[in-house]
Amino acid sequence: MLKLTVSLLLFAGSLQTAMAQGKFQWKEATAGGYTYRYVTDDPMKARFYTLKNGLTVILSVNKKEPRIQTLIGTRAGSNNDPKDHTGLAHYLEHLLFKGTQQYGSLDWAKEKPYIDQIENLYDKYNKTTDPAARKAVYHQIDSVSGIAAKYAIANEYDKMMTGMGAQGTNAHTWVEETIYEEDIPSNAIDKYLTVQAERFRDPVFRLFHTELEAVYEEKNRGLDNDGRKVYETLLAALFPTHNYGQQSTIGTVEHLKNPNLKAIRDFYNTYYVPNNMAIVMAGDFDPDYVIKTIDQQFGYMKAKPVKEYKPAPEAPFKAPVVKEVFGPDAESIDIAFRLPGALDTQSSLVLGVLTSILQNGKAGLLDLNINKQQKALSAGVQVLGLKDYSAMILSGKAKQGQTLDDVKSLLLGQLDILKKGAFDESLVKAIVNNAKLSELQGLESNNNRATSIMDAFIKSRAANWAHDVSYVDDMGKVTKKQIVDYANKYFANNFVVVYKRKGEDKNIEKVEKPAITPVEVNREAQSAFLQKVAAIPATAVKPQWLDYEKDIQTAPVGNTNMMYVQNKDNGLFRLYYRFDMGSWNNKKLGLAAQYLQFLGTDKYTSEQISKEFYNIACNFSVSASTENTTIVISGLQENFDKAVSLFEHVLANCKPNEEALAALKGRLQKSRADAKLNKGAIMKGVVNYAMYGANNPFNNQLSQADLDGITAAELTGMLHELPSYKHTIIYYGPQPLATAAADVKKLHTLPASFKEIPAAVKFTKTTQTANQVLFADYDMVQTEVNWVGNGAVYDPANTGVISLFNAYFGGGMGSIVFQTIRESKALAYSTYAMFASPDKKGERYSQFAYVGSQADKMNDAIKGMNDLLNDIPRSDKALQTAKESMKQDIETERITNDGIIFSYLAAQKLGLSTDIRKQVYESIDKMNFDDVKKFHDTNIAHKPYMYCIVASGKKVNIDDLKKIGPVKTLSLEEIFGY
Template sequence: MRIIHLFLVLVLAASLQGKAQSKHEWKEASSGGYSYRYISGDPMQARFYTLKNGLTVMLSVNKKDPRIQTLIGVRAGSNNDPKDHTGLAHYLEHLLFKGTTHFGSLDWTKEKPYLDQITNLYDKYNKTTGADARKAVYHQIDSISGLAAKYAIANEYDKMMTNMGAQGTNAHTWVEETVYEEDIPSTAVDKFLAVQAERFKDPVFRIFHTELEAVYEEKNRGLDNDGRKMYETMLATLFPTHNYGQQSTIGTVDHLKNPSLVAIRKFYNEYYVPNNMAIVMAGDFDPDYVIKRIDEAFSYMQKKPVVEYKAPVEKLITSPIVKEVFGPDAENVNIAYRMSGALDTKNAVVLTVLSQILSNGKAGLLDLNLNKQQKVLGAGVSTLPWKDYTVFALSGRAKQGQSLDDVKDLLLAQVDILRKGEFDESLITAIVNNFKLFEIQGLESNGNRANSLMDAFIKHRGQNWLYDVAYIEDMSKVTKKQIMDFANKYLANNYVLLYKRKGEDKSIVKVEKPPITPVEVNRDAQSEFLKKVADMPETAVKPQWLDYNKDIQKGKAGNADLLYVQNKDNGLFRLYYRFNMGSWNNKKLPLAAQYLQYLGTDKYSSEEISKQFYNIACNFSVQPGNEETTISITGLQENFDKAVELFDHLINNCKADEQVLAGMKNRMQKARSDNKLNKAQILSGLRSYATYGAKNPFNNQLSTEELNSLTAAELVAILHELPAYRHTVIYYGPDELSTASAKITKLHQQPGSFKEDMPQLKFEKTVMANNKVLFADYDMVQAEVNWVRNGDVFDPGQSAVVNLFNNYFGGGMGSIVFQTIRESKALAYSTYAVYAQPNKKADRYAMLAYVGSQADKINEAIAGMNELLNVIPESEKNFETARSSLKKDLETERITQDGIVFSYLNAQKLGLDTDIRKNVYETVDNLKFDDVKKLHQQNIAGKPYSYCILASEKKVSLDDLKKYGEVQKVSLEEIFGY
């Protein structure tokens, strides 16, 4: 399940042709025997079809890549869950991957009686009270499930999609929607539709109790996530009667423990009907062919009346409602308002402009008054534009020595500025210009196109697409008075105030693990339906490899080498200065890059520089990595000269400011403290410790003493000197090579000769001699385990077998690892295992594996993964699917635009001068399972590993972990280096 922030998506549907054509209207047309509607001036040229059975189809053609983003959406989510079965829509989403009577089963007639028994047993379990009685019923469920699984083919859906070259197989459930996602090759339309039509015809809810365990794990992960707890508390408070707040998408613990297959089937029958569903496709296809094939494939669906959720009217909030959430992560504060929903299009446009005036990343009130002036650690806004109501929220984090109430007051002060109209009305024009930029960028993505269309269907069945297309035009008409009126009406004392405080959350009750016997997965079994789909004809896509000598033009920009690719699609440019130096050369470089955003020059203040960049719809960033630093300047080509000249002026003339540095040090100290409370940061640091040893890239940080002694003059000197070091210039934009070269030479100041690169620290991956356990204590329900082992030095001749191994073994939902750990043994919600390729010639491969499980299952989870690391199961069918998937990924991958240059630079680091993908593609057909097995035996099986374990000492025994190797409890200071 995921949550989508949709402001940018809404923008993508606005009109690119606004200057040339200010009027948009619905029109009708016919093609290929089908009538459709469209909006004049729609840059996506979206077609809206309604088939005879009520099924909505929305198509947007984009020939950029030979792939298609597909979405199949249902207008039903957690809002529609029965009150006594919350989480049901989400359960159903998971079960729609389990197959039907025709796939996912070895013998449906023999499997069905067992599944009927399981359905009845769950109904009995649902009504049974008393711990012993419930255990007895569940033991029956477990036993019968084992018998039923002997006839099931686990992950057959994933195998079919992988075999046809699909990527991003996924689904999500939210409050008003359930959406199924696939990214397919353009040649796989017929196969895709055959599988999807069958999938939704009569789904079978098989392998249910292990999938139920995966949902338990998902729930427990949420209990460990302070951000999710804040989100759910916010909604419950804003919506005391509406299901937005009263029914969480994943469901309550009690309901998760008492599922009903009967209720799930009833939900499916009520909502999964054609007049409540939509198919969206965006990408490279013939719309006339596609609509005919969709009609043929889904004509079996019968229209039914759908009872939509009737939204209650929430009482007005007349004074602040205060709530507190406790947990181990860093503190923050949120101020949330409830207002009219997305169907109130007039208010929605005003709110978009208002939110950008508050925060747009550069020139908003929060950006300039709080973030730029370092009055808080960080502040921003977010919006949830749902059908019935919209949630608008401000959030902030406190710096060192600052209370959350101080942050709250600062946030509310910015809202007060809005109400009073104390902002420059010209900011609205700049916002519109930047949204036009976002729109051009977004149109390149099939995913953005598809999500925009699906969002329109979920909210209003696509009927308001006219409003979406005219969105930017409507934004340009918003006035300062409208903003003030809106702020005074909707942003008063009618808010929910949430404090995220550090402390123990005593309300957490995890979903307990029932005893589960591992079930059969029948890896090599195949249904007749799968064979039929595999045999369907398809036209092969011819792969396209890069020829670095032809696809990149080379020149000079002053003394710097210039790598050039022309943008022939639109009026955007991306300019980069790439230095072969990073934090391994100078630990102060990342701080200098951060410092730059707060500095002014003798000519402009820092605020004026931010405003100038925002006004011309351009942007800059300085990104120091470990070994490279990349400066990027991007935006509209018409403002190229202004943007490049302005950045050059900034970096060469920025002025030291000790007061700004003092504020930055304060914020950094707080951020560093917060990092030590973040479990993802801690686990990342443990992995780096395991990979490189006690001194590693993760903790290559300034000590507290070094940070405190840092001066503004030191950082400014680093910035002033940076352009004097050797760097490569990369240009992607509309200008010809000669024009670009001349402009950059004129605008970008360079010395007569470059300085030599600074000396670089070397971090070498360790060679593990013995098993070791690196343990970090964290207050959490779950336990997270990473396996780390460094392998041999990079060998380009191994690239094909490494890629094939990862596809087969542990890189996806159809892999051996996922099938075993999650599908068969129900030990984790998330798991993977990959043999990771290094990014430079002299570096080593690394075997990385992961399981996130309940703390009381940690030994089972470790044993399950260890078994796979030591003995690789052989499955001929899985192996052929992995090979087919790899080939189709390569056939349909298109590296374009500035990606060509970065592919070239990455190849250089590996010591290559050609596109390695060509060698992989030409080699993979000759590989046998024995090649994959050999890689496993030589590099993975029976080898010592470092186990990186993040868990609560209250739930995991350190003595118990000694059986895996020498246990070292790693302190936060050792992990972070400060």
């Protein structure tokens, strides 16, 4: 997987500062025979160890649930790729899932000669230029790979991780890093470390040519993603010298076509050494035991010098650099400034405060001057914080009748305000308070903890962790002068601007489909190593069931009830008003909810309301889903009364604003038009059409006439009367029940009796009687196919077998579908299948399957999936792994906080009064393959399906689609309802 996202650096651990002092001091301690360093008052209580071989180990204990987020990272990414083998680090990431001499092989001695032969053939292929000769060499590669695969056990790594209860098995490669990710049960530490130590000991690059094809498909997916193309174009222009911009993480098409296994091996030997790697774990464990075990398992690794990538400095920009990207998706603009890297602690600190002044969701310059006033469709700022350089990126989309240059002027205008210092310095205090709120929220997540720590290691900042820990405190010391000086120093005509235009991309070159013969996956095979790992003792974790009557308390508030769970961890609260009505009751509710953020009252302007909430580190939101409308007020409990009082005032006293409504309507029309340009939105609409027919939840939209006719008074009237409809109050926070109920009763005005909720429109799932194809034409490289079928009415007694079927058949890298479609036949990068349960009693199940492949593989991909849908292969070993995984997941799952209440509400909607996980758990050991096959044969096999296909009409043959069933080409109006 590639990590190509640009992330906003808001969490305290993701930046370091130059002001660590006072209470944040490095200390040294010894426990369990190991010395570690730590920073005083670190909320993560992270322990930093360096083993004798140079391996960094960083541990953060969090006892919230019996699970551990683990990351193993190396400081090697696309920066380190050889110039003639870009994409190599990413290839290697994929190959480190393929096993070693000890696992992934039936007989390594017999497999090895073929692996060596394949390596030599790829070396020959890499050096061959004649097309006919290349084809002949590839035919040899395919032939020998087929023989080698007879000795391989596909996905044995995933089988081991799934069997021990791991979740989120994945990895990603980016410019400076490759990181391997697992979320494991706390009782699986020994198993996990045994597998990982072996994984990095001596990896074998088996099943390479089918995995290579998966990377080809990943490349093609990127070619269909306009956002990724913009990102890569922006980096290339921003860094004309540095590998950040000059070496694509996934690699060029030319290099993808010419891989070299020897070069990949050299890369592994060079960078995957202990002094260049870190193991990070955050969760429920004994750190003394963990560090001792890591030392024992990874002590074999030998340190060696690693040549750090040292680029020539980038020359300053003397004028704006302008680029254009073309594609079918909506237009946008990005403006990027190149700034000092993450190791410049003072720059990182000032930049963190500066970007929060620009945008913080409520009271920033972009929030108030552009988004709140609806001067553009949207505007935002992001920071890309890398080791050598950072980048600040301003982004925007144009509203109707507006050009991208208009948006550009608006965005750059906010920088002019910064340079002049025309902002309130007191905003810094509010930024600090909100950063503290984010920090508290972030500590609840093991993933946040581990990711922040690993980020520091990758950017060589782990030694300065004290600066990261003190980041929030140090934000408050940043002065207005520092911000103004920074803006004037770095923000001039020295930017890169990328215009995303709508139009045909004439430069796309897809990776051509090679001739691949399906290979063996040996589902039933198990290595001796897997059996050894499975035999490692693990103390059972006892599952915890919810008892809704005990775990949720209630108290009367006026003529309704308040549901309550106490927050015993910190000083944060969340208060909900939950209405059993949504857009199916009134299509205008969603628009009214959006409208509220632009309205003022007799006391406050809209801008003042945003500032007030930001100043007290609290938030509110109003959202309307199909069947519910939910109001959420959240933040620091110390400001509970202020936040709730202010929201109640806003809701009761918001005033009609015709200008704001006109702007909102215009932006909504542009958003609706943009949605028609997005292939993901199109596919979602086609799938809804397949499930429900021409009138469905997706196209249940306001018509243009409806939209034109809505008045400001009508929407504000809906908002004013919202509390007069029956609703449930939910409180999660530190206050005792009686106090919380009294506070809510005091602040939340309720009517003497509730109004009757308007009747909801009903949507009924269709019954398929024959195969049919729903086709939507879109300019894209890949073809995406969804199978949709509707089944029987929900029956809770089926929950266990459905869960097992999904785990065995279509979910995860060890599933039958993934192994067959991707691992054996190399037909797709992404593929899955699932039998989906409804969320409401009396509703029907639905069956889904998906393949995304090159257009020239579509027929093979459809046949491959149909074969599986009609005839489920038997693998008792895979079934046992799925059962073990289910048990581990349930045993270690902890539904906590306000999640307890929402679990109850979801159960209630299904007609359940108890925690159904208990029923599922008790059924697992009783189920066998016959149960799964019976379910498959009854509900999946030889059923008619709606084939939802989004593809380019120029790349697929409609006659091929007609062989499946009658073809209906859907117009965008049919799909979207407007």
